[in-house]
Amino acid sequence: MAAFLFSRFLQSAVLLVIVSIIGFLVLYLMPGGPLSQYALDPGMTQEDIARITEQLGLNRPVHVQYLDWIWGLVQGDWGTSFRDGSPVTQVIARHVPATLLLMGSSTVIAVAIGTWIGIRGATHRYSGFDYIATVGAMIALSIPTFWFGLIGIYVFALRLDWLPAGNMYTIGDGSVLNYLHHLILPSIVLALVHIAIWSRFMRTATLDAISQDFVKTARAKGVSERRVVMKHVVGNALLPMITLAGVQVPSLLTGALVTETVFTWPGMGRLFLDSLGYSDYPVVMGLLMFSALLTIVANLIADITVALVDPRIRLA
C-alpha cells in the first residue's frame, strides 16, 4: 500500500510538471505575450513597451521565465487580472463554487440514472431495453451540449414556463428552493452525455462481474437472483466506476463551460469565456492550469479511493 501510494504521488507530480510546461507554451503563444493589453494603448510608445519588457524580465531566456512563472504558481502568485487588478486566485475562487455545484448535481443525476441503465442493460442483455439504451447512449453522445441546452430552454422555460431560462438565482430571492429551481435544467443538460458514458461503463463492468466464479458460487448456494445482482455483482462492478469518476473531470469541465454559457451560470466556464473576450490572459492561464490541477487531483483521489476499497490493492 505504501509503495502504491508513493508511486502514485510521484506519478501525479511528474504529470504536474508536464502540464505546467504545456500550459507555459500556450501562454507563450498568446498574441503579444503578457503586454498585449498595452500594445494598442496610445499612451504607450514603443520605447515604453521595450523598457517595461526589460523591467519585467520578459526578454530573459524561455527556461528562466518558465522557472520564474512556475515558482510563482507554487507560491500562490498566479498574477493579477488585467480586468480589475485583483489576484487571479481570488477571481477563480469566486467562481469555483457555482461550477462545483453544477458538476456535483449533474454527476449525482448521471450516476443514479447511468448505473441503473447499465445494470439493467447487463442483466437483461440483448433485450429491447438494452438495445434502446445502447442506441440512445450513442445518440446522447452525439448531441451538442449547448444545443440540448437551447432546446431545453425553449421547451421548459419559454413554452411551458416551468423552469427559469438561466442564472443561478432570482435577484432578491436567496432561498434554497430558488437555487434548486435554477439548478434543475442546467444539471440535466450537463448530465445527458455523462448518463450515456456511465451507463455504458456500468454495463461492461456488470457483464464482467456476472461472468465471475463467485457469482456462480453464490447462485449455486441458492442466493436469490436479486441478492446476487445487488450484492455480488453490483458491489464489484462499482469499483471501476470510482476510477471513471476521476477520469470524467475534464469532460465535465468542458460540458460545464458550455452549459454555463447557455444558462448564464456564474461559474469557471463563464469566467473563462468572459476573460477570453477581455483578453484577460492571466485569468485564462490561471483557469487552464487550475482545471488541469483539478483533473490530476481528482484522478489521484479516485485511485487512492479504489486502493482503499479494493482489498487486492489495500493488502498488497
Added chain:
Amino acid sequence: MSTTDFTVTPLPRWWQNRVVRKFFGHRLALLGLVMIALLTLACIFGPYLLPYDSLYIDLRARFAPPLTGDHYFGTDPLGRDIAARLLMAGRISLLVGFFAMLLATILGTFIGVVAGYGGRVVNAVLMRLVDGFLSFPTIFMLLALAVALQPSPIMITIIIALTGWMEVARIVEAEVRSLREREFVLAGRMLGLSQAHIMIREILPNCMGPIIVAATLTVARAILLEAYISFLGFGIQPPLPSWGNMLNGAQQYLGSAPWLAIIPGAAITIAVTSFNFIGDGLRDALDVRNDNF
C-alpha cells in the same frame, strides 16, 4: 433456341470479404453511411440547386419561418436563406472534421507506434505527454489556442487535431506493445530489417483495425468540437458559415425564431450520430476489442 447458355454471375469479390459483409449487416452502421453519403452529396451539389445564395442578404425577408416560399428552412436575422447556409456550413464543418481527424490520426499513430516500439524511456516520456494533454479540459485548451492563433479554418482544423490525437496514440501504443514480441516481429528483427521497416511495414498494418475505428470516432468528435468553439464565437468566423457559428446568436431569438437554433443543431446531431454509428459498425466488423460500446 438453346436453353443451356446461362451463366452464374459470381458475387463481386469485395462482397465476399467477411469484414465488408459484417459491416453491411450492421443496420445502424449502414444507416450512418447512407446519412453521411446523402449529407455529403447535399453539401456538394445542394448549393447550386437552391434558389438563394448563402451570403445573399435580404432585409425584407428577415426571420421568415421554415417553408416560406422557397426558403425551405426559413431565413436568419439578416434574411439569408438558412437551407443554403446550412449546406455551405456543412461543407466547412465536414471538411474541418475530416481533416482534423486525418491530422489527429497521423499524429496519434506516429506517437503511439514510437512509444509502443521504443524503449522504456521513450515510452514513459511520450505516454506522460499524452496524460498531460488529457489533463486539460478539451474546450479550455481549444479556446486558449484559438485565441492565441488566428482562427482561420485551417488553423481551427490544426488545433482540433492538436487536442484530439491522444486517444489514437493510447490505442496504438497498447496495440503495438502487444504485437512487438510476436513471432513475425522477432523474425523481422532476425532478418536484420531496420527499426523503421519493422514499425511501418510489419507492425502498423496489424494495428489498422483499431486505428480505423478510432479515426471514425475522431471525425464525430472533431465535428462536435468545431461546433462548440464556433458556437462560442472563437471558431470559424462569419461571414463563412459553419454549423456551430449558425447557432451563435440563435439564443437571443429562441422565443421568436426557434428554427434558427433547431435546424443547425439537428444537422450537427445527425452528422455526429452517423459517424458514431459507422464507428460502432466498423468495431464489430473489424473485431476490435470492445471496451465500453
